[in-house]
Amino acid sequence: MMQSPRLNKSCDQCRNRKVRCIGTPYVYHVPSASLFPVQRSPYAVPSTPPGRPVTCTHCLKRNEACQFSNLKRRLRLKDSSTPQKSPRSDFRPSSDLFIDRLIRNPSESAALYDEFSILKVHNDRGYFDVLHPIYPFLDRQLFEERAKRPDLVHVLGTDYAYCGLYYAVLALGCQYNGFSSFIPDDSHAWKLFQVALTRLDRIIMSTESLSNLQALTAMAIFATNTFSLQLDQTLIAEAGRMVLALRYHKSIVSEDSTLCHRTFWVIYHLEKRYSFQARSNSVIADYDIGCPIPNTPESVLGEYNWLVSSVRFGRILAVAYASLFSISASTQPDDTILAAVDHVHTLLEEWRLSIPLDFRPKEPLQRSRLIDGAFKEIALRTHYYYYHIIIALERLTLHVSRDIARSENSMRALLKTAREAINLTRYIDVEPYTPVFILAIIPLSALFILFDFVVHHPTDPDTRGHLTLLDIVTGHFSQLDHASNGAIKSSYLSGFSHMARQYVQSVPKRPVGDTEPSEPRDSQPSADIPIPSHDASNDALMALNDPTLMEGLDYGSLDSLYFLTPDSNWTAGISSLAEFDPREYYGSIFL
Structure with a gap:
């Protein structure tokens, strides 16, 4: 027997905002057999429509339609003979979180959370042309006013949080003004940063505050731009811990809410990207975020709101890690993983299309616009962020897909991404201030992708162009x-x-119209493909066999899902190219 529908006890608006739904007083009229009406509680919501709508106090204040949807019952299927759906259909995108609504409409007022159970005493809480638009976590005017005070020396000696922030900002400024170097201890920027680090222990051990958090954030930004310094993980982790302890991810804060929320979203951007790159879970739970994305005019270039775009990308990284690269995701059937890959592709394409043409990935960059430092760095970050996740998705697809056509599409997508990433290297400033992610990680991924394809498909029609890109x-x-x-x-x-x-060059040319036979998966190279027979210089092999190869690069930050690197002893026993077939020694990206 079917049950009559019942309404939710809270209206749809209050349910979405996760606030208590307080209804207006309403008198229910009972059947005529009763002589007296029944006065109900002002907080009660009828189970069936009483003849006129009931509007809660929140909707009255906002002048919104107050609607009560039917209560959805969870019914159990008693018929066990119902056929089961295929594993691919088991994947369901995560439910719409509050952060998703904030991203779609940054100006939307966030629901206010009354944290009455938390009693916490809060303390008081020159690189600006390029970095400040990317990481707008400071109030520039307040920072500069304090830096110009006549008692600055006294402040730096007594206020360790401001001292750490001050010297970290000076270090960042030195990087962008030619006073830095790739070699530590050989630049003004490094010496200034070392002064900031002398305050790190006090900042971490003291009570959380906005000033402490800003100092950590500035130091984390400096660390992520360097090769040799291994402090980025510690600094980003501490900044993530502190911003959650201060509860800046909530709506209500006792300080300057705009500046607090700015700082939170900058750390969100930093932490999400670093966590995904390091193949680790983020410490910031997206389902517990309830603060708005504030207006940041300094992060808006033309029609491009960089802060909102970077937050959107961070959200995609969180979804991708949870559904594809986490431990639980790795145990799912291949069809379920591929469905999740399609979902992330959809999110990524929506993000790409939301970006103005001047910055949009897969669209040509306007060379004339790249004179501006902030424009160029944000454009390169946007493109390389996109290529970063595309490489990860297509590599994963090649691992799990058993569909030949889909694997072929993924292989071609990887090649196209590698070509576009290499074409952008002409715009990269080979300077100490350029993030390692742009300077080395993505270009190195592209190099291995192209190299792997060339040595496995030497007669491909595009090989000549691939060699030029190499x-x-x-x-x-x-x-x-x-x-x-x-x-x-x-x-x-x-x-x-x-x-x-x-x-x-050593592989004989194939006749016109003859196509290269495809190699089966997980098989050795076919015997009819010749091995180079000419005596060539083995300088390249000697160089690659050098134990100092790529010394100084942090391989720990290069995700194995992006590319496979050669084994350390892959050139052992090879004296010349005459006896070398790279396919026998090199781990293939294209399985």
């Missing part, structure tokens, strides 16, 4: 080696380009 990207790393005075030994990567070119 020359370009290895030239980028040679420039990095030169700019760092050998501190970052990356010129050895030119050996990959040299080796790939010589190998391709």
